[in-house]
Amino acid sequence: MVTFMRDTVLPSETEYRSHRRASGPDGHDVPPVVERLRAEARARGLWNLFLPAESGLTQLEYAPIAELSGWSLELAPEAINCAAPDTGNMELVHLLGTEEHKGQWLEPLLEGEIRSAFAMTEPDVATATPPPSPPGSSGRATSWSSPAGSGGPAAPWIPGAPSSS
Structure with a gap:
C-alpha cells in the first residue's frame, strides 16, 4: 500500500x-x-x-x-x-441484507459499479436526534429519513430513523 x-x-x-x-x-x-x-x-x-x-x-x-x-x-x-459512505453501506448490506439486496446492491458496490449514500433529514430539528416525545404522546418516531441526490449512478439508501423514547 x-x-x-x-x-x-x-x-x-x-x-x-x-x-x-x-x-x-x-x-x-x-x-x-x-x-x-x-x-x-x-x-x-x-x-x-x-x-x-x-x-x-x-x-x-x-x-x-x-x-x-x-x-x-x-x-x-x-x-x-x-470510501465512505460506501464502506458502511456495504457492511450493512453484507451483514443484514437479504440475498435480493446483496445481488441488487452489494455486488455492484463491491465491483465499484455504483456509489451509495446516507442521508438523514428531520423537519424542524437541526440534529440527528429527534426531540423527546411530549408527555402523553404515543412515543412514535418523530423524525423521518429522506434521500438526497449524490449525482452518481443509482445506489441504495440506508435510511436512519431514530425513534422517540
Whole structure:
C-alpha cells in the first residue's frame, strides 16, 4: 500500500485537481485518473480491503491501510473502493441484507459499479436526534429519513430513523 500511495496515487493528485478545476463547480463526472487508479488497485490486490469477507483481513489489520489511504483523501479511498459512505453501506448490506439486496446492491458496490449514500433529514430539528416525545404522546418516531441526490449512478439508501423514547 505504501508503494501504491507513493508511486501511483500521490503523483496523480495534480491530474485529479486539474480535472476538477477545469470541470468547474458543475462538473460531476469521475476524472479519468480515478478509473486508472481503481484498475491499478485491483491489479495489486488493494480492493475492498475494509470488508473481512472480501479481503481476509481483520479490522485491526485493515486499520493501517485506512490510515495510509488518508494520505490522499480525494483519491486513495475511492481508488481502493474503501470510501465512505460506501464502506458502511456495504457492511450493512453484507451483514443484514437479504440475498435480493446483496445481488441488487452489494455486488455492484463491491465491483465499484455504483456509489451509495446516507442521508438523514428531520423537519424542524437541526440534529440527528429527534426531540423527546411530549408527555402523553404515543412515543412514535418523530423524525423521518429522506434521500438526497449524490449525482452518481443509482445506489441504495440506508435510511436512519431514530425513534422517540
